[in-house]
Amino acid sequence: EESNWAAYVGVLPESHRHLPKYWPPSTVDIYLKGSQFPSYAEEQRELARQAFGSIGAGATGLSWEAFEWGWDVTATRSMDLGPNAGLSDTLALFPLLDLALHGDPPNVRCIFDADIRALRVTAVRAIAAG
DSSP states (O other), X not given: OOOTTHHHHHHSOSOOTTSGGGSOHHHHHHHHTTSSHHHHHHHHHHXXXXXXXXXXXXXXXXXXXXXXXXXXXXXHHOEEOOGGGTOTTOEEOOHHHHHHHTSSSXXXXXXXXXXXXXXXXXXXXXXXXX
16 A cells, blocks of 8 residues: 555564564573563563554454554654653654664764754764765
């Protein structure tokens, strides 16, 4: 289905299985034992399951796999505009900014400027044209 988001969705990862929340328990024990991360990851998995159940996603035909993919996109690529934006607890996706921030190293620095109520995006180094 074509939408205004199709080009952006087309470049997103098909899977997020590299995220620690998908690691097998043996890997978590090796690399994260003693940290709070395993319990945090489980809390996040439970939050996603509860959200899926609360929206009646199954009744709408939305599969758990599609929901979880969208949840992971939101968790890894959205920006919390925060209270300085006057939008407490508001997440937003900015496709062009997302792609710029996911460079290695990132091409830009982004901050919310409360004085002008806008995102201020600044190149962190010279970027060649093209």
